[in-house]
Amino acid sequence: MMKPMLRGDLLSKLDIGLPEIFPAVGLPALALVFGLQSIRSLVAGLTWTLGDTYSLGAPILGAVALLIFGASFLAGPLRRRLSYRHLILFSLGSLILFRLFLQFWHGLPLLTVVWAGLAVIALVIFLPIYLDEVRREGNAAMPLFAGGFLGGIVLDTLLYGGAGTYDLVWQQTPLPIIVTVINAGLLVGLVFKYLENHNDSASFNFKGKAGAWLAIGPFIFLQLIILQNIPALTTLTGWGTNGAFLWIIVSQAFGIMAAYYFHSLQEDTIYFITLFSAGILLTFSLFPYLSGWPGAILLFLGQIAASQLFFAIVTGMASGSRRSGALSLPISNGIGMTLLMVFILGYYASYQIALPYNNSILLALAAVLVAGGAMTSLRHMGPRLRIGHRQWSQSLIAVIAAVILPVALLFTTPAVSAGTDTGFPLRIATYNLHNGFSAEGTLNLEALALDIEESGADVVALQEISRGWLVSGRVDMLEWLSQRLNMPYYFGPSSGPFWGNAILSRYPIASAVNIPLPSEGLPLERSFIAAILEINGRNFQVIAVHLHHVADDSDIRVEQVSALLSFYGNTARTVIMGDFNAEPNDPEIKLMRAAGLRDVLLSIEPPPAYTFRSDDPFQRIDYIWVSPDLTWSEVSLTTGTASDHHGVIATVNDPSP
Template sequence: MEQDREHRRAARVLFASLVIVFGLQSMRFLFASLAWYLRDTVGIGVLDLIPIALAPFLLAAVLPIAARWVGFRNALTIGVFLLIAARLLNQIASDPGLELWFAAGATLAFVGLLPFLLTLGRSAIVAGVLIGIAIDSGIKGLGMSLDLAYQPGWRPVVAVAALGAALAWAFSALGGVRVQGVGWRSGLPLLGLAPFLFIQMLLLQNQGWTSAVTGVSGPTAQLRIAILNVVAIYLAHRLAGNRVVFIVSLALLVVTVIAAEGSAGLYNVLSVLAIPAAALVWAGIVPEPGTDRLGIASTYLIASATVFLIFGLAYYVPLDMSLGFEGAAVRIAAGIGVGILGLAALPNIPSFPAIGRADWLLAGVVAVLPIVAFISAAAVETTEKAELDEPIRFVSYNIHSAFNPSGTLDLDAIAQVIEDTRADVVGLQELPRGRLLSGNTDMLTLLQLELGFEHVAYFGTTDPVWGNAVLSRYPIVAVETDYLPKVGTPMQRGSLGATIRAGDREILVISTHLQHVNDSDLHDADPEADLLPVHQEQIAEILEAWSGRQPAVLLGDFNARPDWAQIGILLDAGWLDVWDEAGVGDGFTSNSVDPRYRIDYIFHTGDMAATDAGVIQSLASDHLAVVADLVFEG
């Protein structure tokens, strides 16, 4: 009898865990599809996207409502079937429009199933969420942060099918389930699911954020996260229910969220402590079911999932329009929200743990996946040049977050473009290291491993995980970063300076990205007049940081055409355009589908000369890469 009860409990925890895994994968994909397919490819405005984004979250209420009419078990069956089918179809589909629909369907099913998880018992939703996060992170770790949904070929399809089969088996093994719920007061802390998941996805489980802020390598960051997830579940097993531990954990979590863009040393320590702290907070705020009604839990959990979406929208929409606040304020609000809801749960923290020994052992098995990836990354062969080998080949490439003009993420295509150039030094723009808008993918680490660059430098401008990079075969001996003036525009831009050593010469390489639009109405009529006031100040900042040093190379997306005044400012300051020296043809770089403008450049100082320059034709990004060979004069 006791053994049967343990088997049912294990099945319920596994069921909840796999629901969480499919849910997190689907929500990440949905966020990216909204941004890159509907916004960029289809051209739907930001404000028009909001109701579309809300639809699957709000419509999820259909599942618990249906339980009143078709029965609890039948509604649960419908939700499980929809989640598995939509997630599998999302993996199989190649059309970005269909992928969006399937991701939305899987998200709807996931959100609708959340109240059903609570009816399986407190242990199912507490352990299920924590183990689900650990499994999801382990799977992403095996792909070095690249989600299964973005991985091509049959193997990811088989992996998703296997996860779906495991979910179906766990569902069949649930046994008899009775409806359980919470009251209005006791269930209030369930709203903490929204900031909890947002913080996990934005920060704690984010390989790129951890690496960018602390300075550890991407593979090391992912391995650390996987190990800490096991530790977190173990500590939740041992310490949940202790009010002092709960209060300390809550304070640690809030402080970590607030300090997430601060000191590297401080965040390095806090991020290690915050993953176990978050697990203890989650174990403390989930109430024990005490009613036989599903409605209140449904209201809280579906509302909480919708608030998660609102957090995500509020974090990224200010990059497109001025709202009076920035993403950092949303991040801090999520931390404060967890703190408030945690304090609300304090009087009613259950005195017994909801996590069993088998739960953290399962998380420990999953942690093997990032270990495999870590070993594989360590075995990657890199190419390094110590002595000067002329000409030095430079590449400038705005990779558009690796989303092609069709709205599909294809990092392999980006890597192929760069590899085909046989570049020595590459300057990248619009490179994400873990944005929710880009599937939380650490693209710098993936490109570095794929292309074998020994040395990289990165500067996150809008936040630590979106900005500019320099990849180099030559050693990088110094790095400097500079935020560019916003001049009333919503998006923070920046420039990254990496000094490379080629033999006995040191070359300053600056990768930058200027503002693309200021006033949309004026931009349509006269783009030069629209951008000139902004570009003048941004270029002045770049020139001041450069301070006339030679030799130097300035490359990037300048969002300005060759005959515009802002390019004239650079030329007057002493920079030379490689296209004027060695380019053939018009050199158009934008848009890659129908190139009409040259807005991406490679400039250099007068002690160097361009012997060749070209543009690489490709649809991997919405920009074309610029390539130039440079030699030293004299």
């Protein structure tokens, strides 16, 4: 009688060369790049095109989102009616086509949302179909798929970080177009190469221990919201975009190599490492917004832990571990993708309506599901890995190649010039940037930069500054504008660490503080920035503010204005700028006048200087106020619809010696 072999004694040999590795790794990697770009475009489009421009309510937006991600449940029925070859061509062909539409489309923003939605549908159908076929190809195929998927996240981060966090989807300049077309060409080539060497099978078997795959949605959620989020790390550490970019790329690369190494160890060690990784990811999810080095180190460890857990989920579904009676792969994938959308909606809904939870609890819940998926999958763990020296050498070369771009940007990107004191007159402006989106619902930072540039402003108060919010394209608006305009900044978060107000200044900022405004019970909290500039060797105070936005809540704004005026205290040489969300005859504005502050826009009225809405102006809610000792001239508004507000611009002088 033959002695049974222990699972821990089984080995999956990965000592294969690049010609075999590249299609197996490259196909899921490049598909995921297009998929993640499309998801970010879709989420932003749902928020700003459908939600803001077309005024669709949260229930309708939620239904649309769930319909798109719920299309993943169609993978099973489609596989029963179409051959594997036809379904792969259909899903990947659709992903490539609609991602190219996103890049080249210049028309109605509504269709941008349609193209993004169709691209996402193609991705969520492709994943379970492809993964189930990979399970048939032997135990070595699953680790390659895991590496390809994680490599896709690295490649997506490289493209995203290399573009200064301003996703290629939103840019129609030559370089983003060329990069996208190359990506599409490579993916097309890999598809046909893969199908050429693949024997199509009429049979399929989605059954098996695939329940762990429902963690795919929570895993992607963690990546999109925090682990892959360069602006978030930039804001928390103050490192700058390129420093944060390099740190995240290194953590991702280490995560992949660590996952392969851990799964080459003995079975008991793999269990221990997976359990330890679960603890690390849960710890990170409970403290995702730590600032400085502690936050950076915890993110580094969290990324490595997440990679290990994902690797465990995938390798635990190897063909040798199939068993009946579990969730099928398409059902698990459908649940996972639905969870992804529910988590995203739940995370950002807390900024719109009062909910009985802190949105960071969703990060912890996602981490629990990823950890649970890994531990469940390990119960049916496939063979350990045996990786040759050649593969480790190739991996090291890949890591070096991955860090070249962020290192190059770190050392070649010119630093923003420090402000200089050029004296009076001082050109100032206030501009609500609408989270970077035009009145039509398109992310266009260049148009905003041109408005600021053409204003000639030396100091700009900015409102609705998003630094890594997924619903706003996950771009770091402030870092991008600071680099583009060569203007240093001070950022004042108001609702969470990644959204608030800012001041751009060509003059030295001697000091600045961010002070919360009364916001008890409000989903979207408010604050104001008080900065001291040095002009002619004397202090000049600039206050940038954004008040509560609900039209009927004047009482809240009165309370906020009272707090603002208490801080102001009739200080000479002061300008107060911002979006007050109130019209000239409202009580909160009367308080500003009663304090002796002067409204510069009165210089060009009548007719009323309406600042909102830029595509159909009907009210004045943006203001520049100056203290009684200052004079002003050359008052104007920005034109166009780069934001849903018009900016207010004025020249200020100090007549005192």
